[in-house]
Amino acid sequence: MRAGRERGLRAPLRRRAGHRARHRPDRLRGRLAARPHQPGRGPDRRPPLRAGRHREHGQRDRRPGARRGWRHGRRPRDAAGCRRRRADPRGDRRRRARHDQLRGHLRAAAPRDPPHGRRRDVSAALDAARDALRGERAWVVGGAVRDRLLGRPLDDIDLVVDGDVRAAARHLALQAGGPSFPLSDAHGAWRVHGPDRAWQIDLAPLRDGTIEADLALRDFTVNAIAEPLQGGPLLDPHGGAEDLVRRRLRMVGRASFPDDPLRVLRLARFASELDLEPEPPTVAAAREHAPGIERVAAERVFAELRRIVACDRPVEGLALMEDLGLTARVLPELAALHGVEQNVFHDADVHDHTMTVLRRTCELQADPGAVLGEEHGAALTAFLARPLSDELTRGTALRFGALLHDIAKPACQAVRDDGTVLGFPDHDREGARLARAILERLRTSDRLRTHVAALARHHLRLGFLVHHRPVERRRLHAYLVATGPVALDVTLLSVADRLATTGRDAERSIAVHLELARELLPAVRAWEDGDRPAPLVRGDELAAALDLRPGPLLGELLAELAAAGYAGEVTDRDGAVAHARAWLAAREG
Known part of the structure; x- marks a missing residue:
């Protein structure tokens, strides 16, 4: 009898040697309590399994949500319009990278x-x-x-x-x-x-x-x-x-860069982080060995890039990266922004505009109250200091949003026959896709990719609302729902983007945009803090009242009721059902 054909027998144990990492004694370390020789846990890391429940060695877990998948249909989309994973049942207590x-x-x-x-x-x-x-x-x-x-x-x-x-x-x-x-x-x-x-x-x-x-x-x-x-x-x-x-930065010896090509990127990081001036022989040697960065693991590259972007002088660090020949190898999409002309509302090309947006983002992060009002300063500073992912705060992630928000403009440029630039249609949508791809290439977490992609996707939305002032509650609700978990972040990015405007009618454009941002900021902050109207009627109750089956139509009705409730058009359950019935009649008529 061949063991491989008999159900319940697992004879080929010799395969274990080929997967030795699966059987290492530390493979379940993430679930076990820390021993004296093992890493400890922060308060927001996943707790060990409870005693008396399947122990702690990988057996079944009956905690709520532990194995829950998507029960019906396709997964919903995230704020950038991409399919997202199931929400973490632990909410803000997610495990850090x-x-x-x-x-x-x-x-x-x-x-x-x-x-x-x-x-x-x-x-x-x-x-x-x-x-x-x-x-x-x-x-x-x-x-x-x-x-x-x-x-x-x-x-x-x-x-x-x-x-x-x-x-x-x-x-x-x-x-x-x-x-x-x-x-x-x-x-x-x-x-x-x-x-x-x-x-x-x-x-x-x-x-x-x-x-x-x-x-x-x-x-x-x-x-x-x-x-x-x-x-x-x-x-x-x-x-x-x-x-x-x-204030000088020198290599120890000629073998410094050949020993580890990542040191070329570290040169840019130390120069910008510590405000040191690299000496010419060190710069020349770094340029010579810059191509070696392509052999370095992406995780190590991002660890250095992250610190450049997070330091007090990120624009100078990125400029040194370019001078050393690193940008074309680490972020070729950023290098491609050079020389891409814009329309009459911008004097600078896309690259210089991007660097200016990054500067304005850093200034906004340092003192948000100076731009958006002192009444918001402390709350915004605390918000931007919150940890997000990949050892980044929301403020540093916002800097990555500034760096990548216009990354798709070269591919989306629309030009007249006479060479005049009309604009960059769909660069927000394509930019979200490209930003995600860049961060995936750098092996960042999915959470950071989704966050930055959403910033690129929605960075134009606040500017569109300028043409609809005063902004009615329904339109504000649509903005908050569309931007979702990055509503406050993308509002700040939009302000930095507008502050970087240098073209025709720039002063008036900046003033109007800032007025709108200050006007909407209380509502955006409240939305971020979870201060949202509770649903007036549950989906199953609405379906029973209107004799509807679960489906897309019911979802549209619930979205309409959420908007109507936020706008104050309905205030109780009976009013919500009546509003839904009238909405259906108008739709069918």
Whole structure:
């Protein structure tokens, strides 16, 4: 008898070797409670399964919504008009992107956690490390030393340990009462969190036997400074401290860029983030090795690009990327915006306009009250500081929206026979598709792709309402429903877009647009906060009252009642049913 043909027998166990990753002891780590050597959980991460319910090892889960799929018809569309996934039953408690769960070299390059509204207690981290690693030869290296010399706030600590890194990390975690876990299988790095994620320390093994040899393998001189963990003078064999004083960015050696082509992009990031001037030989070497960026994993590329866009000088960072020859390889669609002329309402080409919109977005993010009224300033600042996805806040995601909102204009340009540009029909719809494709290529989360695609799709809508002032409640409701979860974000993007206008009649256009934005902002904020009228009648009740079967017509009726309720045209159940009956009669007549 052949086992493969007999139901219930699973003879070919030899296949397990081909899928070894499926059977690793940490494959269910996302569901298990953290052990002393495993990563901890933030308050918004998925809780372990409840005791007494199918345990915690991957068996069936009867929690509400755990296996619920789409029961009828096709999936609904998201705010960008794309098919979306089922809504997360945990609402705003979704699990964040977990870069501490990346494997191999991606973990070693993973960026830090997003801002949480509080600084990490770095002094407590150093005290814990000094106490736990007393007797070990260890050095504080990299960004922690550099940022302390610059007077910048520290978020975490990097240590180099001359010894068993795994044992050192686990001992530190045990002493501190926090979790530890490996970051890189290839490099032997580990990460330790303090209690309640109060601090973070990354530990890496000493390379090539001495700290001086280890520092010689680093990218830039400002990152090649070490300080003994237990105290002592700085070790600065390459003059990094002097470079910081002179605001200069230099490579450590000619092998810096060949060793890791991502360092070319890091050059642009450090220059813009730290306001340093790259020296000419370093720039020349970076240009030479820029093509190597195409061999770097997309996740690592986006981690650096994200920090350029999020820093205080993103336009300068993007300009340096272009000068180094990176933009054409990382964001060719952005490079294609150069030289694309616009209509009479814009003096600048699409690329320069996009950079101006990005600047205005940064200014709006820094002080929204100065543009939209001080009564909204604090609330908008808090809104833009909310974490969204991919270690980005909503404010930083808004910057990506500014960067990609006109990305489809080259493909949508309409020109007269005499060369006059008429406009860019459908560039919002095509831009949503292209923005999603770009972020998918960069391996971002689906949530970020959907968010930025929706910003591109709807960035023109507020401008259309200018021609319908005063905006009636029904039209406002249509705007809020169409923009959905990005209603407030896209309103802010629309303001930044209008502030970047420099063409004919620009001053009047900007003034009218700002008046409209200020007028609608209270309603948009209320919608974002969930302050929406409750349905006056349920769908099953309406179907019974009108003798209708479930279907598209019933959905249209419910949408009409929602608009009528928001506009104040109906206020109770009986009025809603009567309104629906009249609407049906008018439709059929």
